Amino acid sequence: MSLDGFTPWLQALTQRIEGLVISGSDLEKRRTRIDLPADHLSSLLEAAKGEFGFVHLSAISCVDWIDVGEFELVYHLWSYEQNQLLSIHIRVPREPGRYQSVVDLYRPAGFFERDIHEMYGLYFEGALDMEKFILTEWNGPPPMRKEFDSEAFVEETFSWQEYNPQWLQEIVAAGGGVVTPPSQQRFSQRKGIEAPWGAEARRPLSDENTEDQR
């Protein structure tokens, strides 16, 4: 790989860290993307923070690539000296779902790692606190994983309630209150599922009815 045109810090990092790939760098727009084997993350972070001024960990983002069985972790670092954003991408296998914490280098990682553990079930060894923070009373699987289908979970966990009070019956009897069943809504998340609360049965949707309402 040619190193011409890269700034000294980027050249130094490339030479020093094994397996580092600069997959995109636009210094004008202050963005650089680095791909890295997961083992070398801590040495890269040490160099970036200690020598090149990347003291600010902006965020750690986790992406679930379920098809290849991997989590992608993205460490967004900002340098107040260079005014550059460095995004470090690493891949961690989904199973057994363990990785090292970087909280000893970057304190903000404490929040993000706790969040990722809670939402994706990826455990960080050496983290400050892996207790639940947001989903304190949640006993289900980590909800941000791609295999967790929130609609299916709702279907299994909760039952539909029959809701047909007197006042609604009066409205329907007077010709109002047309309910478009989810199966006919254009962008419904529940497309193809029959309405369980009996909307169709109560008032069949014929063409003339809907025309009237419009």
Add this chain to the structure above:
Amino acid sequence: MRAENYQAINHPPSHAFELNFGPNHPGIEGNYALQVKVEGDTVVQAHADGGYLHRGFEKLMEQRLWIQNIALVPRICVPDPSPMEVCYSMAVEQIADIEVPERAQWVRVLQLELSRIAAHLFTFGGHAATTGMYSPMFWGVADRDLILDLFEEFTGGRVYSIYNLPGGVRRELPEGFLQRVSKMMDYIESRLQDYDDLFFANRVFVRRAKGVGVLQQAEALEMGVTGPNLRATGLPFDVRRDDPYLVYEQLDFEVPVEEAGDAWARTLVRRAELVESLKIVRQVVKALPDIGGALRSEIPNPLAWNVPAGESYARVESSKGELGYYVVSDGGEKPWRVHVRGPSSMHAVQVLESLVTGGRIEDVAQTMFSLDACPPEVDR
């Protein structure tokens, strides 16, 4: 925590007792709990407890079309919703490689700065209330409401604008709107003297706020604090200036700093920032009539839009600090992943816990408000 899940703990005999701030507390912008342990009037331990405003936005966004998420994201921060939709739109534009017309960029700056002024007024009001001064609270909320009137005319929504979309903004400014903005800026500026007399230079407030919740610059950097809280420790960093987006490079504004790092300094930074925002809005009002062109660029049919595969990290300066959106597309018609980096997720959890500890019980609410912590950003 629900009442039925509460388990009493048998503490060893001591003078300490536990006190719950929240989840419903007037000193907090939203539902958030802080369990503090006090000995006498001194806080010896604090434990932040979030999740009361968790609505699963990140999961929801993966289940909705790219365009539908515009209506979702402003709800992540109620007092300052505009940066959310702008930042999300910017991230999508970067992935899809869409150029935003210049006029739309100026209009976005107008929207962002009006939102910042409204958010700061709201914070002043809340902060005053936590020190027992209720008139500035009414003033702050009332003056913010006047800006919300402008938003109603401007975008159709008082709080949640839903005015942006990837590629630009939705509609043209109303007739004579810029004059009314200009008048409103004059009014807000004329009010600053009143605010100074009653609040910023009030001896009661100064004595209450000075030396409370001191955050040193080294600690702020280590904790990842951004925004006014970082600038109150003496570091002049502003995403608008140092990582510029939209047309901020063409605008003339200062980045105010203070050295002390306490609640007083943070409030002064916000006050100075409000003045800078007034300056920016005036520049936009002056420049906008001469900038022609479209308000949005062409995008494919948004109801069947497969954004090309890619990823992008967009960030803006919200009134609370650095707001980031990490968006990943796998080429589908819905986002594969949206990660929201709320600025408050830094200063509302770890920083708040450490600043409150060792302070006095009556300063807990003030510390929280002076950090401008916004719980929905933490919970998402």
